[in-house]
Amino acid sequence: MADLVTPGELRQLIAAPHPDVAPLPRATEYADGVRALHGVPYADLDGARPLELDLWLPAPAGPAPLVLFVHGGAWRRGRRGDMGVRTREWTPGPFEQLAAAGLAVACVDYRLSGEATFPAPLDDLRSALRWLGLRTAELGVDSERTVVWGESAGGHLASMLALTHDEPRLAGAVIWYGPADLTTRREPFDPENPATPEALLLGGAPALVPELADAASPLKRVHADAPPFLVVHGEADSMVACSHGRELAEALRAAGAPVELRTVPGADHGWHGVDEAEVRRIFTDSLDFVRQRT
Known part of the structure; x- marks a missing residue:
């Protein structure tokens, strides 16, 4: 006769292992010794979906720096493995290329604005860093050499993480066309409109929750001890005005923090409007920035 257990004990028995101790999935093998672990749980939230990441690993050669x-996706949608429309058809893909260059890459889920409001997605990124630090030995990564890289809404969250995360201090931040200010009217953004992506992120029109909008604006969080930033923004961006990138870089420079700004003539959001060679240059320059700082 099977051992009798209480309902509470049974729940514990049938629950999936906690992400901190769960076995890692089998790796998929790619060229040049690159491996990928897809759908790795990193956070188990009560009443919410488990959060997962994809981990791209270079050929073993000692602990690898981490990206x-x-x-992106307006904080409302998007997929963790998507670097943007202009990279979707690359073969090999952008994350495989980063791993082939010797970098580990963790592409992370975070709670979207239909699931939870700010600061939930930022908290999720911190949870991912905690999990990666906890399991560095078996993953073969050096979490103390981490650069955060984000595009669009992900660029906003990457900026926020770089400016507010202290332990361990990040090695750098790559920001592609990310919003830097959720408080000031800039076409097409209206801080009084309760239906904008920014308002949905905050849970209210920014003009009506000014303290929260300030707290969620990288431009308001700049300080002298910020890690090095690479800010890349299209000069013709019709969704997130180029002034976001320019003003973030100016504020970092004024505070005494290291920053490189590159504005791209003719580039709309997502690098629309520029040729493939220019998109490749932006990617390569961003890769070089990461390698120089790790």
């Missing part, structure tokens, strides 16, 4: 990649 924490944060996807």
Whole structure:
């Protein structure tokens, strides 16, 4: 006769292992010794979906520097493995290329604005860093050499993480066309409109929750001890005005923090409007920035 257990004990028995101790999935093998672990749980939230990451690993050669990649999608949608429309058809893909260059890459889920409001997605990125630090030995990564890289809404969250995360201090931040200010009217953004992506992120029109909008604006969080930033923004961006990138870089420079700004003539959001060679240059320059700081 099977051992009798209480309902509470049974729940514990049938629950999936906690992400801190769960076995890692089998790796998929790619060229040049690159491996990928897809769908690795990193956080188990009560009443919410488990949060997962994809981990791209270079050929074993000692602990690898780490890129924490944060996807875009107006904080409302998006997929962790998507670096943007202009990279979707690349073969090999952008994350495989980063791993082939010797970098580990963690592409992370975070709670979207239909699931939870700010600061939930930022908390999720911190949880991912905690999990990666906990399991560095078996993953073969050096979490103390981490650069955060984000595009669009992910660029906003990457900026926020770089400016507010202290332990361990990040090695750098790559920001592609990310919003830097959720408080000031800039076409097409209206801080009084309760239906904008920014308002949905905050849970209210920014003009009506000014303290929260300030707290969620990288431009308001700049300080002298910020890690090095690479800010890349299209000069013709019709969704997130180029002034976001320019003013973030100016504020970092004024505070005495290291920053490189590159504005791209003719580039709209997502690098629309420029040729493939220019998109490749932006990617390569961003890769070089990461390698120089790790």
